[in-house]
Amino acid sequence: MVKIGILGLGTVGTGTVQILRDPVGRHHLLQSIEIQRVGVKSIDKPRAVDLPSELVTTDLDSIVSDPDIDIIVELMGGIEPARSLMLKAIAHGKHIVTANKAVIAKFGDEIFTAANQAGVYVMLEAAVGGGIPVIQPLKQSLGVNRIQRITGIINGTTNYILTRMTVEGGEFADILADAQKLGYAEADPTADVDGLDAGDKIAILASLAFGGRIKRDDVYCEGIRKISATDIAYADKLNFVIKLLAIAERVESGGVSVRVHPTFVPKDRPLATVNGVYNAILVEGEPLGQVMLFGPGAGAGATASAVVSDILAIVGVMQTNSSHEDAVNSPNTSLHPLLSCSHSHYSEMAPLSSLRSSFYVRFLCIDVPGVIGKLGTCFGEHHVSIESIVQTGFQGDRAEIVVVTHEVSEGDFESALAEIRGLDSIASIPSIVRVL
Amino acid sequence: MVKIGILGLGTVGTGTVQILRDPVGRHHLLQSIEIQRVGVKSIDKPRAVDLPSELVTTDLDSIVSDPDIDIIVELMGGIEPARSLMLKAIAHGKHIVTANKAVIAKFGDEIFTAANQAGVYVMLEAAVGGGIPVIQPLKQSLGVNRIQRITGIINGTTNYILTRMTVEGGEFADILADAQKLGYAEADPTADVDGLDAGDKIAILASLAFGGRIKRDDVYCEGIRKISATDIAYADKLNFVIKLLAIAERVESGGVSVRVHPTFVPKDRPLATVNGVYNAILVEGEPLGQVMLFGPGAGAGATASAVVSDILAIVGVMQTNSSHEDAVNSPNTSLHPLLSCSHSHYSEMAPLSSLRSSFYVRFLCIDVPGVIGKLGTCFGEHHVSIESIVQTGFQGDRAEIVVVTHEVSEGDFESALAEIRGLDSIASIPSIVRVL
Missing domain, CATH: 3.40.50.720 (NAD(P)-binding Rossmann-like Domain)
Incomplete structure (x- = not known):
């Protein structure tokens, strides 16, 4: 025994x-x-x-x-x-x-x-x-592949909240409160809604997938507190759903990127159909292609x-x-090499600014006639190529403008945004969400 | 080495x-x-x-x-x-x-x-x-559960054909011919389209899930040759898609049922979204719940x-x-118990007639005014409870009637159908498909 x-x-x-x-x-x-x-x-x-x-x-x-x-x-x-x-x-x-x-x-x-x-x-x-078998497959069967990327919906609480926001059209704070009442969210929801729990988990998956340890502090974590019913509705109109994705990937320019952030996911992707408290982990590797593991996350x-x-x-x-x-x-035991984690070096991390992403940004503006030109100029000067700028309506006396960019350098995007924040005609930037 | x-x-x-x-x-x-x-x-x-x-x-x-x-x-x-x-x-x-x-x-x-x-x-x-890790998880991580059911889309060729029939509305023979041209189906498509390949695979999964060998001849295999564009269209109208499912399950009345047949799958189930040459395996166990493994099947x-x-x-x-x-x-080696398959007895098989299923049946009829009553009577006498009988239109001079039953005994359903086949007013029964 x-x-x-x-x-x-x-x-x-x-x-x-x-x-x-x-x-x-x-x-x-x-x-x-x-x-x-x-x-x-x-x-x-x-x-x-x-x-x-x-x-x-x-x-x-x-x-x-x-x-x-x-x-x-x-x-x-x-x-x-x-x-x-x-x-x-x-x-x-x-x-x-x-x-x-x-x-x-x-x-x-x-x-x-x-x-x-x-x-x-x-x-x-x-x-x-x-209950999803993912750690052992990564150590073993999937590990014969060169893993390129792991994309996970690995926090049930946030997926439950985002799913209800999508289905019911409610606001984050109201649905969080209800989720707390129903036991789907903790009294202190920080670890879940700020992406910290997903950050812990993707750090573990990244370490297995890329064969090097990951410093938890190097994992960028952005939660879902800022996602509003307005953003969910825009996503739907543009044929996306918003999911809190945890992503670990090899970056072309070198190193590994590990991060958690809300993301516009095209509705026809398998991850877009993962709803409620369910979790899913999409593993992409060579020569395997894509495998998705789906099940109850808690x-x-x-x-x-x-x-x-x-x-x-x-x-x-x-x-x-x-x-x-x-x-x-005995310390000299030969441990089973498919169960143990023997790597002891740290993976080289790629800074967020070295990544390329598409963005959805929602602005509230004061001076409508001139503002679209100013936004276009600012983005253009920082090499941020824009797919669309649409003035979508009004929130009170503020005009609402939604910009979707092409895939651009995160660093360039940040510089452009820093300049735009200083424009008199921009009242606020309520949402910035990456697009898959 | x-x-x-x-x-x-x-x-x-x-x-x-x-x-x-x-x-x-x-x-x-x-x-x-x-x-x-x-x-x-x-x-x-x-x-x-x-x-x-x-x-x-x-x-x-x-x-x-x-x-x-x-x-x-x-x-x-x-x-x-x-x-x-x-x-x-x-x-x-x-x-x-x-x-x-x-x-x-x-x-x-x-x-x-x-x-x-x-x-x-x-x-x-x-x-x-x-490339989907399923055998090893069944031997190992999923094996701590009492597996109740495995439901798989595990033949890429038939899923490719059914997906194209659903998207394009074409007929089986035409799309099969095109699939053969494109290399998605073999010159002799029998093993795939008649469900034999899926039968081989589900026999293997059943053996692992239930810890007893399965005689291949005991696996009921029904393919997709009889599925027509008409059935696909009705399925869509009723909010289903047709998939070739391979199912292995413990039957309440005792024994194990292992079978392959086309099935109406409700559109909101995860398996309904598995398209093209992709495969997916849904494992249901206690206390796990449902886990689905999805990826390239070939x-x-x-x-x-x-x-x-x-x-x-x-x-x-x-x-x-x-x-x-x-x-x-040495024959006395202790093999690793999570890699080897040591069971040597055969699982007790439940005959198809002991199962309970819902059915979709499409009839072509001669004598319209009287036929709905006759169908209702025949089914009723054999304890087949009906959810709906609809006369949906005409194919040439034959009236088309679609019946969907509640969950009934397969044996009762077979007896009812045997009697119905003898009715003068029934010209033919082009399709009988189980409903998930």
């Missing part, structure tokens, strides 16, 4: 215990797994699973140092004490399975360095895309499915390598 | 060689793989890859018995000599990677029994869904990507287990 210790018994922890204690009809290897200890904050809290009391403890330190335990399953979330407990478990020669994207995105280098030294695995399928069952699949992957390797006891405790 | 022998140098074989000989920017493990021999039918045929002449041979037997070779990559297609060569290679203790769905669907029991005895792997990611690059990912998976295990030499040659 392989013995596991679980840290955290929230919804995902409970889902994980439920799968492990009900193995019939699932992979036969699940029957070789035994839950040794479960660590919780409060013993007395009522639980959806009925665990023998001797299994449950509030002493998390005793779990990560328990000599009988082979695998620690970290499902507490948050940075601390998750990070310290994982490091301690690694120091005790235990493999790690985690759903904690934040701690991996921010302290992945520390954790993987320690794990590689200790000869243990750190598995994180559940950290990205809930939820107890889906996430627990990914957690247990990671436990299974470790158990599979342990059972193949018959000298398992030695293997786990 | 792990040494491989490749049987067949067609488009997929060529694509495989191209990936292996150009490893930079791909998984680092590819650099541990060496092509030892390549077997072809004709030495002199011009090739897209330039291989040293000492690597290429027409003596395929010498490859499968070459003591230096660890893995045989079978990319010849067809039943023989592929089957015999694979068995011979297994007898020589070699692992197998194959893209050959036909030989696995028909002789999988023989091949897997031999492989399990010899302690070698038979890998077949490329046999289903081209083509040299996509299929070669899957072939090389299988080679990589074997190399990964070989490099983890340091006592590899012994392992390969």
Whole structure:
């Protein structure tokens, strides 16, 4: 039997215990797994699973140092004490399975360095895309390709909000409030709506796809707070939907770009049809072409499915390598090269200004007769080629003008915009959204 | 170095060689793989890859018995000599990677029994869904779920034809002829358009999903020859598209149903948006929910990507287990339980008549005034509950009547139809299509 210790018994922890204690009809290897200890904050809290009391403890330190335990399953979330407990478990020669994207995105280098030294695995399928198998395919089957780009809808809360804004025509603040009431958004929605959660996840995917670590601070994150019903309506008129995309790509001029921002997505693209809390990850590689993986991005069952699949992957390797006891405790073990993450260098990052993008920009203007000429001149002087400028109507006494650019240098676009912001006739620039 | 022998140098074989000989920017493990021999039918045929002449041979037997070779990559297609060569290679203790769905669907029991005895792997990611990772996720990450159903669009040729019929409104025969001209359909299209290729593939998926072997003869296969422009137009009017679905599911009354047939798919389902030569596989499991995997179902690059990912998976295990030499040659080897297929019993099959389905039926009738009543009576007497009967127009002097049933027993529906066929007022029944 392989013995596991679980840290955290929230919804995902409970889902994980439920799968492990009900193995019939699932992979036969699940029957070789035994839950040794479960660590919780409060013993007395009522639980959806009925665990023998001797299994449950509030002493998390005793779990990560328990000599009988082979695998620690970290499902507490948050940075601390998750990070310290994982490091301690690694120091005790235990493999790690985690759903904690934040701690991996921010302290992945520390954790993987320690794990590689200790000869243990750190598995994180559940950290990205809930139940969608994406981490393991990237390590393994998709990894034979030269990955060019990963484009993901990997935050369910923002996709739920944008989908409702599209379907109902409502404003961001109202739908966020309703999503909070319904449990689709947290009381503090920052991590989701400002793109930080998606940033954590795309940093992890980029690291796997391009074989180099990614500094979390190098990931550009722009959320959806500024998207208004007006923008959604314009997008629709132009045959687009607005999605919060997380993108990791090799840039032609060199380096890797990893970023999160709202994006106009043409309605006929597969990603445009991903609605509600669903997630999707589009992987483009050579010679593969495009593969899209789609499914529930969150939820107890889906996430627990990914957690247990990671436990299974470790158990599979342990059972193949018959000298398992030695293997786990020796730093010289040859780890399975399709499960471990052995790269230790950092990917070279391409600055945002080196990218080329198309933009949708909405201006509110004072001096209508002259303003279109001024906008055209400003953009032109900065080599920003324009596809269309349309005066679309009025918001109060401000004339509304929508500009869509061709694909231009982000740097040039920024310079043009800086100059335009200084024009007397421009009252404000309520929205700037990239176009796929 | 792990040494491989490749049987067949067609488009997929060529694509495989191209990936292996150009490893930079791909998984680092590819650099541990060496092509030892390549077997072809004709030495002199011009090739897209330039291989040293000492690597290429027409003596395929010498490859499968070459003591230096660890893995045989079978990319010849067809039943023989592929089957015999694979068995011979297994007898020589070699692992197998194959893209050959036909030989696995028909002789999988023989091949897997031999492989399990010899302690070698038979890998077949490329046999289903081209470059889409589906076999390995089913063995591994998705396998922790109780799989309830797999629904696939897994034949690119028929999906291409149905998509063009939907977009252009053309008839099956004309579009098939054009598809043959363009290389999207074979000169002999039987395996594709009669659902046999999809039948081979769904048999493989069902075997993995439900952990029991599937007799290929037990897979019900109905193709798309009878689908007419008229049916496509009715489907559209009713808010459906017609897709050739391959379905494997656990049936409530017991057993497993594995079948291929054209199906009305509601337009708002993810599978309805899968067009052209693309493939998609929808996996439903507990507690996961629905995951859909989407991508190119064929083509040299996509299929070669899957072939090389299988080679990589074997190399990964070989490099983890340091006592590899012994392992390969000993029947007592513990195979990696997430790569091997160890089940040897057959799944209990549910007969088609035990299923419940909705049906769309189009009748051409002689005696219009009385016929709707007669149809209603006949269906009613056989417990077939009807959602709608509509006389939709005329084809020549025949009145066209379209019936859509509720979900009914397939057996009851068949009995009703047998009686209806005997009615004087029914001239013909041009189409019967199941409704999802």
